Amino acid sequence: MTKPCIICVAITGSVPTKADNPAVPTAIDEQVESTHAAFEAGATIAHCHVRNEDQTPSSDPERFARLMEGLKRHCPGMIIQLSTGGRSGAGRARGGMLPLRPDMASLSVGSNNFPSRVYENPPDLVDWLAAEMLAHDVKPEIEAFDLSHIVQATRMAADGRLRAPLYVQFVMGVKNAMPLDREIFDFYIRTLNRLAPDAEWCGAGIGAGQILMNEWSIAAGGHTRTGLEDNVRLDRNTLAPSNAALVRRAVELCEKYERPVASWQQARAILGLRAG
Template sequence: MSEPAIITVAITGAVPTTKDNAAVPVTPEQQVASAVEAFRAGATVCHVHVRDEHERPSSDPQRYEAVRAGIQRECPEMVVQFSTGARGRSIEERFACLELRPEMASFATGSVNFPNQIYENPPAVVEDIAPRFVALGIRPEIEVFDLAMLYKAADLVHREQLAPAPHVQLVMGIKNALPPRESLVEFFAAEVAELIPGATWGCMATGRFQLAANRWALARGGHVRTGLEDNLYYDKGRLAASNAELVARAAGLCAEYGRHPASPAETRRLLHVSTVGALS
């Protein structure tokens, strides 16, 4: 019997705009519609950034809530994951969305250089934010832009500052951070298994390496992420028509590796997220 592979769709991100690809959803209404299409194509987790009226990264809780409410109305089985990252926002703004108590939220446990700025997550902030995830009942997705973040996450779990068995995501392909290499995925998978027993893991890569990263994860029992946040193209020279198109391709890869796209129930069980019937 094949093993499930969770497909996360990163629908918008902090950088791409409709000038880059008209399919990038930037209003709450567009984001909900894109998430529903992606769910029907096989994605069971939606990673959400929100934008303001000028398509700039935003922390507006009303926009986050509008996207969550719309997804829960149209496809309540889908797990909604808020992003606490993004360019052009203060640390306080970035983490304000936690007060909305999403089912999941991203959490980078350290700082890293981005092409034109430092993605700041100072030690004191990390130590302060981690127990907030526990207190608010939010399942974290640890975003690993640098391998030191994995070791910090393991330390937080061991000290019970984070709940056991989080989801851990390797992020590759951002300039100045980790390159997209299969050997890194091999190493990462082994380290997660040793350091954080029971944790689920996945990996993603930007641009043309998105598909390769999907394959590297599927081959090793990991989970996958796709979507217009990470890659605007379907093939060289051809823009992706939608998030759903990228999700459908990832779903189609699963059988090549003896896997199947995780159902909503399998996704919630693997990520330790409440079942739909238990949602408030």
């Protein structure tokens, strides 16, 4: 298989802290350093959250601006993808960083259950976030936690609320949401190919399922996500020493399935992004 595989590294997230793994980068300088090592290891998308000084999640545009500045300086060409997730803010505050014009931003187009709460994405907020991404030339990464999210994303592309071609990430393994299941995963791929044949897709597995989802995605010809946001361990008994270590595992799987790892230039071309 000759199609290059884009590796996304989710460097921080909103949940894991240094108490879970000291390697989790929460300060901006740590995030830049960790991302640079992951970029050198083969990641070409940095999925970014920011934290307050006490490690709690934040949606502060000023923090995002400082992170973007550092990443552009130390990881030239890398695709910067900012999170509009609901753990770090409420309502339109979740999209307050979009005027910074990152290359990409996450977009959840529907609600679902999380381990201890409902991840709320009401239609009016989804439409506003999508409109802001169109206005600022930010490509959405559709985070699909459920089959209905894939269907909704294709509807939004059909009526112009999202710009095609889509980039859809299948998120599997979140407790109380979609489990890591091979038949469901294969059905996701078939459904997206049927409804949006020009779309690109990525697989993200949470916790222990991360490495399995990496392998399924790479073997099936898609792209994949790894990183300390989703999984702080290499295995049950070993903490991951860095984001780069998790990226290197994905690179090894690309080698196993004879997939070239996408360079940042190739990744931008595949996703139709402006030049870095």
